Amino acid sequence: MSTDKQISTESSMDLGVHKNDELHPEHSDDYLREGERWATEHDLSTMRRVGDRLPVAAFFVVLTEFCERFTYYGITGPFQNYIQNGYKVPGSRPGAINGGQHLATGLGNFFQFWCYLTPILGAIIADQWLGKFKTILVFSVIYIIGDLILTLTALPSSIRHGGALPGVVIAMITIGLGTGGIKSNVSPMVAEQYGRYRPFVRTLKNGKEVLVDRELTVQSIFNWFYWAINVGGLSAIATTELEAHVDFWPAYLLPTLMFVVCVIVFWLGRKKYVITKPTGSIVLKAYRVISHGLRNFRMAKKENRLVLNEDGTKVTWLEYAKPAYSVDGGSVDWDNKFVDELSTAIRSCKIFLCYPVFWLCYGQMSNNMVSQSGQMNTGSVPNDIMQNIDPLCIIILIPIFDWVIYPGFRRCGLELRPVTRITIGFLIAALAMAYAAIIQHIIYTKPPYYDAAGDGNNGFNDISAGIQVPGYILIAISEVFASVTGLEYAYKRAPESMKSIVMSLFLFTNAGGSILAFCFNSIAANPHLVENFAIVSGLMGAFTILFFVCFRHYDKREAQEAEDRMLKDSNEKNDKPIVSEEY
Template sequence: MSFSSDKLATEEVSSLYKEKIEDLHPEHPDDYLREGERWATEEDMNTLRRVGDKLPSAAVFIVLTELAERFTYYGISGPFQNYIQNGYKVPNSNPGAINGGQHMATGLGNFFQFWCYLTPILGAIIADQWLGKYKTILIFSLIYIVGDLVLTLTSIPASIRSGGALPGIIIAMITIGMGTGGIKSNVSPMVAEQYGRYRPFVRKLKNGKEVLVDRELTVQSIFNWFYWSINVGGLSAIATTELEANVDFWPAYLLPTLMFVLCIIVFWLGRNKYVITKPNGSIVVKAYRTIATAIKNKRRAKKENQLIVDENGKKLPWIDYAKPSYDISGSVVQWDDKFVDELRVAIRSCKIFLCYPIFWLCYGQMTNNMVSQSGQMNTGPVPNDIMQNIDPLCIIVLIPFFDWVVYPGFRRCGLELRPVTRITIGFLMMALSMAYAAILQHFIYAKGPYFKHAGDEGYGFNDISAAIQVPAYVIMAIAEIFASVTGLEYAYKRAPESMKSIVMSIFLLTNAGGSILAFAFNPISSNPHLVENFAIVSGLMGAFTVLFVVCFRHYDRVDEEETREKTVFEKAQ
């Protein structure tokens, strides 16, 4: 890989911020001051403690909507592994319906996750080209409900016994995945858009002290709480796995279906409060044409010995050859120099996502192989697939702790955990989580009475408590807070205004990449190969953590410089 120098990257973001301050976005109101507030000076920026602002009320409605949607998503996907892997009403066995075995269960689970994170590209294009974020979310919610109903109706006992469960879950996965794509690519940028104050300002607290209210920290806090709502919704799997084990699958799927109806109602109730951006044309098509033009013009310039240099004698980046001001072919294009600058920043920002598929490969183990792993141990009176809910429980507790204590504590000490630092810590923690799972699997196989056949059809569990699996989920939760939340924040913050949906969908696409990689692990995603499975994904995560640091360690310096540049231009405005 080749990367731009720190200086060039800083110049890129500086020019963009000049334009942004000179032409404030029409979808946001101009910055304003309330009583007890004043604009920040350069001295304030250097001396006052930085804090985030309060969450806008419109953002609260979107956060609650995401909570309800995730309640539905995790509520239906939580029982998938057992539903597909095991037979229906088999004595002395975990709950099930299809009896497809662990290979089929893991494979279909990986397909579902891949599909759910591939379709956001389509959702982003539709929102940008035709409908806007608000209408796209509403329409795709209706598609989502259709999938929920198909899954619920085909999970009734008569359908399962007549063979309708397998085609039903495949149709439901495809339909729900479509619905998810239209929602996921738009709901996260929409929630951050609700905060429309750009310039840093000073607020006097009740104790008389002044603090600097910083937009960057506010957006970071918004995404922390957004991710918190995702994991609150994820606790639905506790209810649905209990219903699956003690009643049947159809009520386990009916509950999240009803919750999704509430999701749409909550989102609709906030319609008069939202900052709604209008569609401005398909960025994907425009970006494709821009990149193609840049490549063509660069090749032509090189062939004709007409390569362009700047005032310092440096060759221009290849993407600049798409600028109308530099276009040596003289062709008429549908973009301006500013769009090319924005596209360059977007492409550069997306490079940081290249290591995320390995992170999601590890994360995906939680919903398939780690569920099967807990089924090989003594879980007591609770179903084996309830163990995965330890992860969202930990996140619910830890996100407020990080937002109120950990991050502010570092800032008080003069240390700022910039995005690359946080992502690196998250990657490292995920590698440790998988290493722990591999070591645990070794001890499970070493225990009797079923050894490496534990959890297979016709076999029970080995003599080891499932409580020993808890640390793997705790470490994974910490990894998510550092890497996943920061990735969402980075995708929004770095994306130019016109490209937020598409950059966010590209970040979500890395999850689909992890699911594709997971297919390669299917041959070792069952007994007696699970030690190798967890060990290999842990090693991959560790290797990519090192690669990430080597390639992107300088991005934190650029991020800090960008913040300074932004402050200078906002102050000048």
């Protein structure tokens, strides 16, 4: 990043965050604007908490994510029909490859798995060599290559000569690699643009004072980040209409062109971003720390030299990796702080263990529920347009949650902490799958094709696809509670040096959902779809209970940690400069 004056700020905890302090004071928390003062201990316990305004740089990153998701959902929206149905078959749904529902669902699950496996590679590259900004740019080029492959192999001549299937497979691999490098870095990067850490009090225009809380600001950032994702997801409306009324190649050309816009937008914001330096190979270093800790722990246990904390509890096995607790006399290239950060990251990642089942539910929306709508009367619109009800609902719901529901709970003293929100989201996802099972049962009872509707050249049964709408609404609500909160939690609980890798591990749970989906592939077609949705619903319900039982204490611990952190920050005695409201 080119600036006139770059310094490493104290507020970024010497982690390589750079800023132009003359142009962008919002990149540091070491300032107050007019009408603001630092919070006191009394303020922390009595004042209403609110989120802060978002910096301009965050909007550039959000707009970039909108363009990338426009491309992603624009190309994936037609995938199920593109692979499942034949090309230009009279009286049939649009298609190209004629591979059937099994192949379409299987390739869709593979693509989703690949897209959420590659973020780990993107995180390693960003942390070790390039940093987030350059990594996003490099993987964007790979993404564009994949888009071009998909568009060119979707031309009529390519489809008729058998180029569509190898083309879509190569494009999936290439696009999946590109999106992985972007996803692991863009979400932590958007939150990094807000650099104010200390709690402060702001006087509103009506004279009332409110406590500006970083935790709520980060929560709001991820709400609006997810909102942008789903606005971009509406691109599938345009691409499925193009698929149905024109052809597949223009349906894929539109998102390809949008991604070029994505890269331009991201580049234009380069002078406004907070840019974090690469910190080295966190994965390899973490592996060495874990190995060292386990080895020292076993030696201490064998020699009966286990260490106790001040309260009498045993020191955890990982703490034996600290230089102070080393029992083998070897030197290490890390300090106690890194071990503590790694311990925090491992503890935080435990909460992700139940997410693969949630993503299994979510994945039904883009494959089996698309095929389900193909078995019903959709009128003059393509069957795969129904999945866009989900992003439409999220676009409406996120502002309501951010401005009304969450603040309303806080005013009543009933703040919804992360584990509570995630549990609610999991439960609603289970209900969505139960509803899909009921709908599928109703489809099978209707003429003229009963449990063979949509197979081969068969048409649809006598039932309106509008009955699917409540299922998509339930999925949207579950996303607001579970998916948005997961992104927020992965960022907030990850140590500064590990945000990309922890975010990539959260995204990897989506790949886990795709692996589970492969296990259901044998019943992901007629006449077994009722069992498919019912089993997924039951599995999600069981894991909802398991999740709450295992992690319900996390909310109380997080609330206490947040209170202690704010109290510590408010008690700092440093004099801070005041800057003007405009920046």
